[in-house]
Amino acid sequence: MLSKLLSLFSKNSIKNIESSEHLENFKPTYQHLTKGKTYIISKQFQDYDYKIHNVGTVIEFLGYNFFPYDAGLTLLFNQESSEYVIRLRLDQEDSQSEVNENLEQYIAKHEEKHT
Structure with missing residues (x-):
């Protein structure tokens, strides 16, 4: 289910995401x-998809979803009119x-x- 939901976001612009019924989830x-x-992003890290999130990346938070079956956390952001997704698996140390x-x-x- 997580991969199905993320596939909906992979090719869409943020405008399409905001109007999507899936964002209500x-x-x-x-x-x-x-x-x-x-x-x-104030400290570099790697997420579940092996994507490196670099220091200095500015993002606007749109929401999150948690999938208990997979212990999967999806954080959804807007970055310069494109979706920016961070996925974390929380059942492993x-x-x-x-x-x-943290x-x-x-x-x-x-x-x-402001200058």
Whole structure:
């Protein structure tokens, strides 16, 4: 089910995602993340899909979903009008669980500098 849901996001623009009925399945807050707020990757990490999330990446949180059967957490973001997905598997004692347990160290609130 997780792979089916993610395949819906793989080729769509963020505008299509926001209008999709599947976005309603995503909850608006997770730990310190709140829908519509901007965050920055503050510590590099690798997710379940082996995707490296680099320091300095600015993203807007859209929501999350948790799949208990797979212990899979999907965090959905907007990055420059494209979807940005972070998937973590939480049932293993590895770096993905460590990221989740210390999420605010990896994905921090983004404070824009005004000049």
